[in-house]
Amino acid sequence: MSRLPARIPAPLSGRSGGASETYTPVDASYDIAIGGMPFMLAINPERPMTRGLAQIRKEQFDNQEIPGEQSLADWWLRSQATFIGGAGLLYQDPDVSNQWAIQYGDSVGLNPWVNGRLSLLRRTELDVTAATTQRHHVLGYADGTDRYWSAADTVLTSSDGSSHTVVTWGGTETILSLASDGEDYYAADEVGIYQGTGSGAGTLAWNTGDPDVVVGWAMGRLMAGIGASVYELAGGEPPTLPEPVFTHPAAGWQWTAISEGSSAIYVAGYSGSVSAIYKFTLEVDGSVPVLSGGIQAASLPHGEVVLSMSAYLGTYVGIGTSRGFRVGELSDSGDIVYGPLLVETPVRGMVGYDRFFFIGAEDAINGSSGLYRVDLGQPLESQGPSASLRHAYATDLQAHAAGEVDGVTLLGNSDRVVFTVRGSGSYVEHADELEPTGTFTTGRVRYNTLVEKIFKFLTVRSERPLNGSITAAVIDPTGGENTVITVSGNASIENVLLRSPVTVAEWLQLKLTINRDSVNPELGPVVTGWQFKALPGEIRQRVFMLPLLAFDHEQDRYGQIVGWEGRTLGRLEAFEQIIQRGDVIALQDLRTNTTTQVVVDNDEYEFRQSVPPANCGGWGGYIYIRLRTVTDAIT
Template sequence: MGSASDLYSPVGPAYDVAIGGMPFFLAVDEDRPMTRELAQIKKDQFDNQQNPGEQSLADWWLRSQSTFVGGAGLLYQDPDTSNQYGIQYGSSTGLSPWVNGRLSLLRRTYQDVSAGTTEPHLLLGYSDGTDRYWSAADAVLTSSDGTTHTTVTWGGAGPITGLASDGSRYFAADDIGVYSGTGSGAGTLLWNTGNRTILGWAMGRLMAGIGPSIYELAGGTPPTLPDPLLTSDAEGWQWTSITEGASVIYAAGYSGSVSAIYAFTLDTSGAAPVLVPAGQAAALPHGEIVNTIYGYLGSYIGIGTNRGLRVGEIGDSGDIAYGPLLVETPVHAVVGYDRFLFASAEDSIDGNSGLYRVDLGQPISNEGVAPSLRYAYATDLQAHVPGAVDGVTLLGNSDRLVFSVNGLGSYVEHASELEPTGTFYTGRVRFNTLVDKIYKFITVRNESPLKGSITASIIDPTGGETSIITVSGSRRIENATLKAPITTAEWVQVKLTLTRDDSDSTAGPVVTGWQLKALPGETRQRVFMLPLLCFDIEMDRFGQQVGWEGRTLPRLDAFERIIQRGDVISYQDLRTNTTTQVVVDEDQSGGYEFRQTSPPGNCSGWGGYIYVRLRTVTDSIS
């Protein structure tokens, strides 16, 4: 007896209730009331965290955020031991989260050099007193300051496959040779290659990947090539990129589904330092092909592959330890500025292309575990068109970026004008529980005056979006009532849309924080406090006598065995013919008590009163 399926079938005496299949008479009177109440949902708890926070507050369930420097990629906006939920968010478009406590619009881009070719569109910045960049699309090399373009007679006639610079000179390669010139001046042939060629300027040396071989383009008898430093034995091997570390030159390539990065170091044992192969510095997972590598600050290396972007750290011996894929889209170009890496984003900004930004100063841990080479990232500049992004560079010595979209041309970051709009999504706010919630209010903080407008919306678990409020001027979003979801929900996302000023394209709103207020949405359980008769001889409400001498003790023992198990049992109100599933509710008394008013004899006189506290486990009544 005593399971949820054990029911009492009324026979004979008119019992009032049955618990776990055992019938009882109620002992209700002025001194022994029967009570019904609602169970407490939010339990009392002690906050032992070092710093006070939302967990210290009563009444509302709160979730808020006042800094966004952890970047995108967060699924659930739940607390964890490393507090990453407080700085990360779901996703953003057209916004910069990189200044602590500020979420603002990025600068817009504009198309500069048009290029209809499907050949890789390479870019490289330089300065001759004016910030400029070279654009190599098909067989056309162009010098541009972002406005004025000059076609460069670079010396070759085939599609440009390699582009490098020592700071003032350009080096351009096709399948015939390597050519060099200064600024927008004409180029001349340096070396004959006769094969597909990629170039890189590393450690003060012009390096080339020609066919399966790596060359340092120095010495020898130009235009005849010097001896190669390394020739791959892999059939069909192609070099894809060359870069430098603190004291190492790296070259990446692939054959079929195998891809690796090789290192070259300086041998200083002779009269003059000589560049020599140092072996494989890193191997990529099977099927992942390196498109580009970019060494930065002597310590980091951005690795763009056909599957995404990885960030590596360069060890003392030149070996590379790289982390997981930060973004999962083909990455063909990477460049560094300040503490950031910028990587190409192919069709991954609302279906269009542009750049990702990775903050090397913000490693991301996972529940207190070591960072493991994961860094904060978010989408950055946009072209507002789809396509492969072949190149990215800085416009000379400025902080403005330039990137190219295959088949369309180059896009330059504007000096001052902002994106018309930007969108921000939090992670899913579920308060770290699957229990349904009643989401009630939203607050959004912003810098004043508000230049432009802010729209707050809610995304529900069905994917539906409901606009809550739009503010501009001196208005603020303060405890705005949520119009959605109209029923309880496990989670919601906050969406913020920032729109720049109507009259000043260089000004836009700045968000400094947001907060949601919610309440538990579970149907509250009911609690019954029942006084029950437990005597040898009892009488029902019609005067019918029940029992025999010595009945109480075995009956009491049987009832205690039922409730001791802690399982769900049936509670039947025989007066109303209803049944519900309950458990004994453990308050300070344990939820059960038996009281005797006089001492028992040897085998009789055990009679007394049972007080049992029952809590429903389902709201259904049958």
């Protein structure tokens, strides 16, 4: 007579048991065990056991406001066809600021600011050599020819970008500041402020007697910050200074920049770790407008000092600080509301042109200096009251030399930018010739998930002929860079198979190296878009659909009868307590002596009883359960 298994003494409760609970065979030859409970399989043509792979991608309806690659089936796609959102993107995923796929990771030597085009910038050339350790100033002007003044150490030079004239400006000390009313220059040293026209000789206009001097032309008048005081240099008995219009109460205060807005003159300065911008509004006293006292228009975060400032288009104020660059906006009252730091490098010089600010990039372009360009016409959405003041930016012109960028200006009335690198000299943007090479790097393409991916194909669209060459490479999470293909002439990069990385990866970056034409330096490739194709790379889970016997009395595969009258309900309740926890449980195949860790898939568990068991009352029927593996390990 066979031995029957003992009755279950009490229902299971709490989170006792789980993946570690297994069944040790005693007498009957059960087929499987789930969570430590043994069962006979109930397989027949009407109740098949199935085994397959779990679906990775779910069926979904795309109701997003912006249709896109998420609407397409099969491949996971990520592409970009415009670059006007600028650099600074870590992950190439759609979000609030990149919902139109306009941003990217980084670029050097490239112009992303024309919609749908990525092309080489113009190169620069060293114009006025100045191996100075002092601040090097530049200021553009035109006298029928586009020119600029260069002030380095004690030397003032007038240049048209190729030929130079040394100006006898009147002083003999280091030039500390430079301003212009459009025709005349005003050069300041620790002795005085000197005035001259074009490349003509200058004469003393005002005494200063202070090594801390900044001058600026604002709202039709010459302004000066000398020591802790601000002066309107008009009236009185030159060269004796008039009475100051404002003196800062901090004795150690130094003024650093002067600019004009639509209704006020702005002067920035600092003392120690405190920095602020003051406004001076024009009042009408009879027929002569005079300056009212200084009122603070903005204060900077502690430890951040204003180094340069330029109001532009009557609305914006560029603020260059010891920590980076901020875009400010003028309120109706003349106060300044500014946004977050866009770039984090000291910004000592800037100039506005078209819809852009060109600002100094100190040692920020692969270790060398040059310019950033900030697009005032492309605000990027963000949280908070200064959301519209976070603007697109990217690196721009390059000096291919390191050092502080003290001055930025335009060559006369042209669109050519001039900037200085301390210790090297002034660099002028070439009229026609392009940079020899430029690089573009996307953000990390991860498809908005940490799931491992198999990156399969790359497409890079470009205008043809290329007028140069394009090399495409990929960067993986290890930092490894692997070249995919180089094309030139009329060749294209269309669904090129990616042979690296050889394993799955969480993310991948695309790096393009764009080289100008080897014959004509004025021509270079134009990239119009790129695309990755990938597939999910995780090991797919296995899914089992099992029909199980659940009767009081059952017969194993050797004919042995197990069970007792009334055992089914207790077994069902105990089994349901095991699986309803949602925990990992052990699936044992007692026929092959293997164990797999599983969970109940999609809550698919059901007990069916179509008719009462024969010759007895109570419970008896079939269990249908769908299980999913949580690991590929089988023991």
